[in-house]
Amino acid sequence: MPAEFDPSKVAIVFVLGGPGSGKGTQCARLVKEYGFVHLSAGDLLREEQSRPDSQYGSMIAEHIRDGKIVPMHVTISLLRNAIEANLKKYDNASRPGWGHGHGRFLIDGFPRKMDQAIEFEESVCSAQFVLFLHCTEEMMLKRLLHRGETSGRIDDNAESIKKRFRTFEETSMPVVDAFRKVGKVAEVDSMRDVDNVYAEIEKVMEAKLIQH
């Protein structure tokens, strides 16, 4: 069965990087300047977790607290539904890259595991490329502990952060490496301040984003 969305109409960029590397921060700026819709897999899962009649609420909370990856059928169906809803919402919009079945999405924090990458590309839509934000654990820890003072996120504490780092190294980096092997990764140094990181990302977008 072919993928549900046609990559010549629907542009998907996967935004990957360790916990606290700045995925959400940079995606928010790209939305403003490139007309992307930003879908954070983590945000979609947190929303689902707090939906009163969700059958997955406690399962999602447990996985997030332990830095474990939620079973892919849940995440992929949340992403798929969000893609469909946004394509519908902006179908008649005068927004760059949108209208008549076209759209562009930043998918932030997904895929984090090889099977998710394969399943998403086969059944939902193939991605144009991966934007990979590189940052040291020392810097990410500092950022996350600082954010944890106000974020209210159940995984912004030293114990959960350690587990998130381990999952990222063991399970998610192999996804980045696999995309790298096929020439689909653009890597940006995410250690610098937000503006400098964004300036690098803009260069990547100008070079790699295929605009339909």
Ligand code: UP5
């Ligand atoms: N900050 C950002 N950039 C900065 C810069 N250049 N200089 C200085 N400070 C900077 O940034 C983090 C903090 O750093 C903020 O305070 C920011 O101001 C500052 P942010 O942009 O939020 O970083 P981000 O990479 O988005 O960090 P996040 O914590 O969201 O990353 P995670 O990958 O850990 O979290 P996510 O929400 O994607 O996933 C959470 C959990 O959900 C996972 O651990 C997993 O359990 C589950 N999950 C799945 O199971 N499956 C999925 O597909 C996705 C998630």
Ligand code: MG
């Ligand atoms: Mg985030």
